Structures are given as structure tokens and as C-alpha cells.
Amino acid sequence: MIEESIIKKHTVLSEHAAELLQSRQSSTVKPGLSLSQYLYKIGSGFYSLLKGMKLTGSYFVNPGKIVTQPYPENRETLKMFPRFRGRVIMVHDEDGEHSCTACGLCEKACPNGTISVHATRNIAGRKVLGRYVYRLNQCTQCNLCIEVCPFDAIRMGHDFELAAYDRDSLIFILNNKEGRG
Amino acid sequence: MEINHLQAPPGFTDTAAAEATTEEYYLNMGPQHPGTHGVLRLVLRLDGENVQEVVPHLGYVHRAIEKMAENQTYLQNIHLTDRLDYLSSFMNNLGLCMAIEKGLGIGVPERGEYIRVMLCELQRIQSHLLWWGVLGMDMGAVTAFLYGFKEREMITDIFEEVCGNRLTMNFFRPGGSSADVPDTFLPRVATVIERLKRALDEYQTLLTDNIIFQERTRGIGVLSREKALSYGCTGPVLRGSGVQYDGRKNNPYSIYERFDFEVPVGQGGDSFDRYLVRMEEMAQSIKIVQQAMETFPTGPYRSKEFSKYRIPTGSYFSQVETARGLLGIYMVADGTAKPYRLKYRSPSFSNLSAINEMAVGYKIADLITIISTLDLVIPDIDR
Numbered sequence A: 001m002i003e004e005s006i007i008k009k010h011t012v013l014s015e016h017a018a019e020l021l022q023s024r025q026s027s028t029v030k031p032g033l034s035l036s037q038y039l040y041k042i043g044s045g046f047y048s049l050l051k052g053m054k055l056t057g058s059y060f061v062n063p064g065k066i067v068t069q070p071y072p073e074n075r076e077t078l079k080m081f082p083r084f085r086g087r088v089i090m091v092h093d094e095d096g097e098h099s100c101t102a103c104g105l106c107e108k109a110c111p112n113g114t115i116s117v118h119a120t121r122n123i124a125g126r127k128v129l130g131r132y133v134y135r136l137n138q139c140t141q142c143n144l145c146i147e148v149c150p151f152d153a154i155r156m157g158h159d160f161e162l163a164a165y166d167r168d169s170l171i172f173i174l175n176n177k178e179g180r181g
Numbered sequence B: 001m002e003i004n005h006l007q008a009p010p011g012f013t014d015t016a017a018a019e020a021t022t023e024e025y026y027l028n029m030g031p032q033h034p035g036t037h038g039v040l041r042l043v044l045r046l047d048g049e050n051v052q053e054v055v056p057h058l059g060y061v062h063r064a065i066e067k068m069a070e071n072q073t074y075l076q077n078i079h080l081t082d083r084l085d086y087l088s089s090f091m092n093n094l095g096l097c098m099a100i101e102k103g104l105g106i107g108v109p110e111r112g113e114y115i116r117v118m119l120c121e122l123q124r125i126q127s128h129l130l131w132w133g134v135l136g137m138d139m140g141a142v143t144a145f146l147y148g149f150k151e152r153e154m155i156t157d158i159f160e161e162v163c164g165n166r167l168t169m170n171f172f173r174p175g176g177s178s179a180d181v182p183d184t185f186l187p188r189v190a191t192v193i194e195r196l197k198r199a200l201d202e203y204q205t206l207l208t209d210n211i212i213f214q215e216r217t218r219g220i221g222v223l224s225r226e227k228a229l230s231y232g233c234t235g236p237v238l239r240g241s242g243v244q245y246d247g248r249k250n251n252p253y254s255i256y257e258r259f260d261f262e263v264p265v266g267q268g269g270d271s272f273d274r275y276l277v278r279m280e281e282m283a284q285s286i287k288i289v290q291q292a293m294e295t296f297p298t299g300p301y302r303s304k305e306f307s308k309y310r311i312p313t314g315s316y317f318s319q320v321e322t323a324r325g326l327l328g329i330y331m332v333a334d335g336t337a338k339p340y341r342l343k344y345r346s347p348s349f350s351n352l353s354a355i356n357e358m359a360v361g362y363k364i365a366d367l368i369t370i371i372s373t374l375d376l377v378i379p380d381i382d383r
Ligand code: SF4
Pocket: A088, A109, A110, A111, A112, A113, A114, A115, A138, A139, A140, A141, A142, A143, A144, A145, A146
């Protein structure tokens, strides 16, 4: 795909590269620098260092310009963006009802078997949701389950700091309001 | 694997010579080494601290993504591409989506294309900022690390607002993206672009103009034009060696041919050239984002969604220029909802294979610089 003209155009450059390589490899016996060259090198190196330190110094005396993240001190007030993907949660209204119909689309959409939808029948004989198992330890926060749900029964929660010591505690039963089975 | 110091470990070319001299020895660099940027293991043949030969050993983070792909639907596969080169996840998403779009013969609405290009270019800047900071830190300048991450955080915040994740985006879908950008997107991008322009000048003062930094990169790790081409290097590594090839310019995809930008090339292929190419690429990406902001259209962000993505039998290829080079995606479809075979040609793998060519004759400290200017992402190599 690289055109011939591009290759031709840069043969000069590769000669330059060969020169560089050679000069470098033969520099095991470096030609000694004269004293003035040596001093100049130290001086110019020091000058460029000072220029950089002038910049860092300007930030030092103007702390207002610095953007810092006060985390974890602000974890109580920290607000995530609306689309933030924490973990999957099931939306419950005031009466503790959810709108999941146990259709199982999210289970099929999930790439790694994170979700298991166990349907059951209510007294009237209609198919309803029994247990909605969500395994956070397998979830890749890919959002596919949320996109596919036709009833918007699940969404991404905004909680962060999801680490735990026990991997069993990462399995949630989402249709329980507390998330535990 | 245990390394016997008398016998050359596998992979070295010059076994007899290695046994003849007593000064040469073998050393493991990695898999746990901060300079290798991940679980990469390099076995070095050293003479004192001069590098004689480098043999990379791969596979520590191999997850068989290409095999997994055969058991996942096309839509599910997009989230696996995030995990190739995790610093270019938007561009990886784009590559797979373009292959799927080719298979289905569907297009992308104008706004969808603009969203794609803007996010990809912002991510190129973000990825280069991380590289710049880490390069500084590898060479002992922790200041660079902190400054690079400061601006990177602003871009990451935009991504978090747009798609909810900071690293593994899974945002683009065949025919567009999974959601529209929020109203705050354009103003936020404008702020970041303004800040970045000033930041690039700061970076110049901090690192580029620093004589000590230049002494440690000029003439180090020279990769000639021919070698870069024959190893299949792409991206800034190839351009640093003087080949003006960029997938966005020479093989334009999406709507890149509408934007006016330059492809920077290096002179001699040393570490400093690769450095300058990446610094200039950031400036060029800023230019592209600015042009896109001026003509950002309204309208739909995604063409019609399918309930099931079944791709007709055939093979499809697409390629994107990620922050590290060319990512090629070869997809064989058999008419079902899952690919028959999905092959990724990852840029970091080819770039790494040139390491022996670049490192021989330099010191170990220079090897760290060389690895850093190759900008390797290990999960991209192993897949
Ligand atoms: S976010 Fe992705 S991985 Fe997690 S449960 Fe939903 S579909 Fe599965």
C-alpha cells in the first residue's frame, strides 16, 4: 500500500540514519571534549533545567492554577456523570415494584454470563421474575444489557469503590431491594 | 523457565559466540519491571551493560480474544476490542464496527461520523499524553508524568461523560454510536483544546528543550527506513523513521479526507524523532478536532438498528490508524450472528519485533528509552 514514490523520497533519510547509527556505535571511544565544550554543555544543560523549573515554580507560587482531585476526602459529595457505569441495578418505584418481565433478553445480550434470570409463575399462572442474579465479579461494564432491555427495568448505578474482600459478596440478587438474596 | 548462565536460552541467534566469551551473560528484564510497561519479558544478552541481543517473550496476558470472538455475537465482540490496545479503545471499536458495516452494507449518518472522528482524535491525544508522561518518568523526570496526567484527566472526563467509562468504552456500534453526545460535549471539548494548546508549549519547555533529555534520546535506538518497513512497523515508529505513511491520509476511512492535517515524519529514526513525531501528532489532532467542532452537524447519530446482526458469508477487512499504528481487522462471516473467524493485526506486535534491531549496541538505560518510545501496550501484543 505504500507507494513507490514515498519510498524513493526517503532514501536520503535512511542514509542519515545509517550515519547516526555509525557515529553512535563508534562512540565507545568518545573523542574527548575540549574544556570549553565541556563547560558549555554543563552550562546549557543547567540553563534548560532552570527554564523547566521556572515553569514548575510558577505553579508552585500559584496553587490556584492547579487542578487536584480531593478524593477520597470528597467521597460523600462526589457526583458521577449521569452515564457513569458503576454496577447494574434494578429500578424500584416507591412501592418496591420493578418493571422486569423476566424476558431474558439481557441474559442473552451479556457477553460473559454475568446475568441469570430465573423466571417463576405467580398464583394467577403468569410468568414473573423469581430471582435476578447479577455477578459483579464477571461484569465488564459493557452496557449491552441496559441497551437491550425493552422495559428499562435495569440501569447502571453510580456507586463506585466496588472492591470487596470476598468474591461471594459480589453476587447480587437485584430484585431484592437491598440487592442481597 | 530457569536460565542457565552457561547455556544460551532459546531464541538467541549467536549461541556459539555467547558460550565462547566469559564476560557475556543473560539477564531477564521483566515480566515484572516498571520499564517494560506491563507483563513483557525481555531476555537480554549483555556484555557489561552493553546490550548484545534482545529476545522478547510474549504470552503473559494472552486471553485468546480471537478465539473468544468466534463464540460471541458481533455486537458482543465490540467490547472485546476495548481490551486489545486499551489506550485506543475508541479506535479499536471503530475498526470492528467498520468491518461489520462493510458486511451489512450500511452507512453512518453525518453526525455519527463526526462523533467518531472527534472521539478518536481526542483519544489519540489522550494516549500520547500518557506516553509522554511515562516517557519522562522512565527517564527520571517525574514532573512530566504529573503534567501529562493533568491534561489527560480532562480528556478522560469528557469520555466518562459521553459513554460512562474511562478506559474500556464500548461506545461505537455498527451504523454509528450507542448514544448521542450530551449537550455539554462541545463546550467541554473547546475548553480542553484551549488548555491543550498552552500545555503543548509547557511540554516543550519541560522536556523537549531540555538538553539532558535530548542527550539521552538523540541517536538512541536508530531504526532505519528499510528495517522499519521490513518489520512491518506502523504508526509513529514508522513515521519517525522517515516514511510518510498514515492510514488516515493514505487510505482514508470514515470522514478523514475532509479534514486538513499534516502527517509529521522524522529524519533519522532515532528516539528523539519518534518523540517529535508524537508531539506534532498531538498538535495535528487538535487541528482536526477544531475543524470538526466548527462543522459539527445536527441530525441522527446512528442509522437504523438491527435486532440481530447477521453478516452474509464472505470475508471483510477494515483498518484504522490507532495511536500506535495500523490495526487491521479481518473478519470471515458465515451468515450467522457470530463471526467464523476474526483476526486482529495489532500494531504493537510488529513494532516490538524491531526491538532487537534498535537496541543492539546501546546500554541498558537506553533500552528503557527505546521501549518507551516504541509506546508498547502489552495486551495489544498478546491479545
Ligand atoms: S454490563 Fe455487560 S457484562 Fe455487565 S451484566 Fe450487562 S451485559 Fe453483562
